[in-house]
Amino acid sequence: MTTARLASVAHHRSCFVLAVLLLPGALRAFLPALIGRSALAMGGLALLLAVQDSTGSYTQAGFATAAFGIANVIAAPWRARAVDRFGQRTALTTMASSQAAAFIVLALTTATDGVAAIWFSVLSTVVGLTSPPLGAAMRMVWASLTTAGEQRTKAFSIDAICEDLLYVAGPVIVTAVIVATSPSIGLWVTATAVFLGTAGMTSSASSRALRGTGGRGARGDRPLRQPSFVRVLMVLLGVGCVLGVAEIAAPAVAAQHDAVAASGWLLAAFSGGSALGGFIYGQLNLKVGAGRRLFGLCVSMGLAAVVASQLDTLGLFAAGIALVGLFLTPSLITGYLIADAIVPETSQTEASTWINTSLNLGAALASAAAGIIIDRSGAWFALLLVGMIALVLASAVPFKQLRKLESRGDRTPDRCEQG
Structure with a gap:
């Protein structure tokens, strides 16, 4: 792609972001x-x-x-x-x-x-x-x-x-x-x-x-009464688990290298990776359905945690933890998009809140367990274990339900799983 073409694409993307803000x-x-x-x-x-x-x-x-x-x-x-x-x-x-x-x-x-x-x-x-x-x-x-x-x-x-x-x-x-x-x-x-x-x-x-x-919504509209939504929450529970372990493992790795002061930088690398991931995700015009995107992001985050667990030096670990963070915000955004597609409009604020609650619950549970695991087996094992958990929970993505939703025409194709 030529320099002029790259500049044109970048200008188009920035204008699109500005156009959203100026709605x-x-x-x-x-x-x-x-x-x-x-x-x-x-x-x-x-x-x-x-x-x-x-x-x-x-x-x-x-x-x-x-x-x-x-x-x-x-x-x-x-x-x-x-x-x-x-x-x-x-x-x-x-x-x-x-x-x-x-x-x-x-x-x-x-x-x-x-x-x-x-x-x-x-x-x-x-x-x-x-x-x-x-x-x-x-x-x-x-x-x-x-x-x-x-x-x-x-x-x-x-x-x-x-x-x-x-x-x-x-x-x-x-x-x-x-x-x-x-x-x-x-x-x-x-x-x-x-x-x-x-x-x-x-x-x-x-x-x-x-x-x-005004109370007109039916009880069946509640987010947790949607089977496919509950499975999305299971996937995001795994993402939250990775988040919780990463926030405990980073200071532990810094202490292991006698560089406690680096704890803040490692956590900043994780947060920076998350923000960068959200920015990149917002610039992409992905044609694949949201369900497949959530699966790919959760699997990628799990694999990144496994890779980070094997990195010994502080510099490499910082890069690895930033890579883990890269998939956090996109996973959350995709969860919101799926909730927007599969939950009735009368319950969408509640659905969006459940997305955050699932993530926070996973992080809280993992944080509680991470300290024990790190003390006994090291930060590397905690990251390896939570990476594997995220990979397993990624299988909960409700591909079949999302395809049925699309085939009924209840939502537009790019708001649910395609194919």
């Missing part, structure tokens, strides 16, 4: 949604540091952080179901107002002496229970603004990349705020972000248009 109503919803979503990226660290500063105990801070995380995961599907039923403006605004209030009460509590430690965990639980599903809601806005196929894939890719960047920048920002002021101020900043960001998003025309079903 009527897109930025008006997307930018405030990012501000609101930054609260989740900042909240965990702000909560941990504020409770630790108040109690002087990392144990109490750990309990509070765990209460926040567990409550957030457990309540996620029900919060998403409320958004599908009552509409984005009503449900998200109620949740964001409640979470902002809980953050503020927690901030006041951490700044007060003599508070019983149990209250920190109670308030952290409320913070987790009321977290608005802004990521899933924004993907529903993207779905309403874009056409199925390449345009929607690019929109979901842009969304996923920006979310990755939030989790890089969020902790840095809230740490800087806390260092300059106090830990309780970090909680105030987080409360402000979730409230103003959500209010900005839900006041946009594209979000207001998603009014919800």
Whole structure:
């Protein structure tokens, strides 16, 4: 391909990305949604540091952080179901107002002496229970603004990349705020972000248009009642397992090489690989169906984990862990696309949330097991084992159901498995 041709293709791709962002109503919803979503990226660290500063105990801070995380995961599907039923403006605004209030009460509590430690965990639980599903809601806005196929894939890719960047920048920002002021101020900043960001998003025309079903959706429309969707969640559980082990194995490998300071760089390589993968995926106009894409991505991630487990030097391991990360965001995007295709519109916010819940559950389970395996057999074995698990779970991709869906004509061909 000539240089001029390459330049033309690059220009076309960049224009396409810009065209997605400049769709009527897109930025008006997307930018405030990012501000609101930054609260989740900042909240965990702000909560941990504020409770630790108040109690002087990392144990109490750990309990509070765990209460926040567990409550957030457990309540996620029900919060998403409320958004599908009552509409984005009503449900998200109620949740964001409640979470902002809980953050503020927690901030006041951490700044007060003599508070019983149990209250920190109670308030952290409320913070987790009321977290608005802004990521899933924004993907529903993207779905309403874009056409199925390449345009929607690019929109979901842009969304996923920006979310990755939030989790890089969020902790840095809230740490800087806390260092300059106090830990309780970090909680105030987080409360402000979730409230103003959500209010900005839900006041946009594209979000207001998603009014919800009002309870009209049938029970059979629920995502978990779709057999093919449950199998997609099984595949993404394997992807989450790789994520969880990678985040534990990277510091372990750095310590093994007497280079603890390299832990951050190894994790950055993993995150950078994930963001790069999302960017590349968004630029491709793949003709193969989403089911086959998910299978290929999960298999590739499993194989990359196996390869990384065999790399001895720190430099090679960094490249290997970046390769593992390369398939993370594309797998997540493909999961969203399949959910968009196979789950009825009345339950799509819930479906998108289940995609994230499956990934996070896999990561949590794998993280818990990874420490034990690494202590006994080394990081290489943990990566090898989780790579094999991902390969096995990739076989759960519901090729047959997706082909039937296409043959009935219920969805457009590029939104489901082809052939």
